[in-house]
Amino acid sequence: MTELISWPKTIVPDIRAALKDGMARLSSANVPSHTLAAELLLMYVLGCDRAWLYAHAEDPIDAGALRRYFALISRRAAGEPTQYLTGKQEFWGLEFEVTPAVLIPRPETEHLIEVALERLGARGIKINMRTGVPSPALRIVDVGTGSGCIAVALARELPHANVYATDVSFDALAVARRNAASHCVADRIHFVETDLLTAFEPSREPKFDLIISNPPYVARDEAPALPREVRDHEPHAALFGGPAGSEIYARLIDQSAERLNHKGILVLELGYSSASHVVDLLSARPDWTRVKITDDLAGIPRVLAAQLA
Numbered sequence: 001m002t003e004l005i006s007w008p009k010t011i012v013p014d015i016r017a018a019l020k021d022g023m024a025r026l027s028s029a030n031v032p033s034h035t036l037a038a039e040l041l042l043m044y045v046l047g048c049d050r051a052w053l054y055a056h057a058e059d060p061i062d063a064g065a066l067r068r069y070f071a072l073i074s075r076r077a078a079g080e081p082t083q084y085l086t087g088k089q090e091f092w093g094l095e096f097e098v099t100p101a102v103l104i105p106r107p108e109t110e111h112l113i114e115v116a117l118e119r120l121g122a123r124g125i126k127i128n129m130r131t132g133v134p135s136p137a138l139r140i141v142d143v144g145t146g147s148g149c150i151a152v153a154l155a156r157e158l159p160h161a162n163v164y165a166t167d168v169s170f171d172a173l174a175v176a177r178r179n180a181a182s183h184c185v186a187d188r189i190h191f192v193e194t195d196l197l198t199a200f201e202p203s204r205e206p207k208f209d210l211i212i213s214n215p216p217y218v219a220r221d222e223a224p225a226l227p228r229e230v231r232d233h234e235p236h237a238a239l240f241g242g243p244a245g246s247e248i249y250a251r252l253i254d255q256s257a258e259r260l261n262h263k264g265i266l267v268l269e270l271g272y273s274s275a276s277h278v279v280d281l282l283s284a285r286p287d288w289t290r291v292k293i294t295d296d297l298a299g300i301p302r303v304l305a306a307q308l309a
């Protein structure tokens, strides 16, 4: 039920008063980053940016906008993530549509893009394009694409790449297709509904230069410790990798070894404590070289890159 605002009828609330009230309600509901959330929701309702919001802080706010704002504040206070309420999240400087069918892209996942571009020598590829010398078309696949954020970011960075993106979720793929269209790369991303890389039969399909993935890696029994925003609202297929969380890496590494070109690159996002397990999986077979782990800004091992020998 939407909570009704209880200002006296004689008072015409202005934008500042509405914002302050929104912040107070989110703060008392222990919403993390409550100031930012209250701002984003009001900017969404008014269709404005932050500069406009503060420049017009004394403007009256009409009753319809106020009702819509406090309906969203109530939903946020009850645990719904701000991004599902506004339907958007920024990733790699691009705005992505998000719905409850997809994981909300995280800033730390941007490290995957950085590592992949570094390994591919992307700078050299771009220089070749500017001088007009055609680059060889890279073949890339993003496994578990969700909103499509990784596939779209790579397609934008690498205009000569052919990108594939897989997911087991039909609904997630629909969101990813819309994001590819809104970022003008729909003609270069091929979306495939499949389990990991199963649809790409190694004996029939050309191999890939880069396989990249942010797979589900949370352990089932960690669910109670997750923030309610994550546990109760983000898709469980995007979160949980199995009882231990890291099960999906073994299958993904096996499938990747059969589907990468000679010297092809594997880039994986790592779960909180999965680095040593994934390194052991790679060390168990002679196929992999140049194994390197990159930490995120919090100092947590976040990205593993390896090359097929």
Ligand SMILES: C[S@@+](CC[C@H](N)C(=O)[O-])C[C@H]1O[C@@H](n2cnc3c(N)ncnc32)[C@H](O)[C@@H]1O
Residues within 6 Å of the ligand: 102, 103, 104, 105, 106, 109, 143, 144, 145, 146, 147, 148, 149, 150, 166, 167, 168, 169, 172, 194, 195, 196, 197, 214, 215, 216, 217, 237, 238, 239
């Ligand atoms: C952690 S989310 C990552 C989404 C997106 N790539 C990102 O980084 O924000 C994992 C995604 O993998 C998908 N997924 C889970 N199991 C899968 C499987 N066996 N094969 C393909 N995709 C899978 C989920 O539906 C979800 O969209």
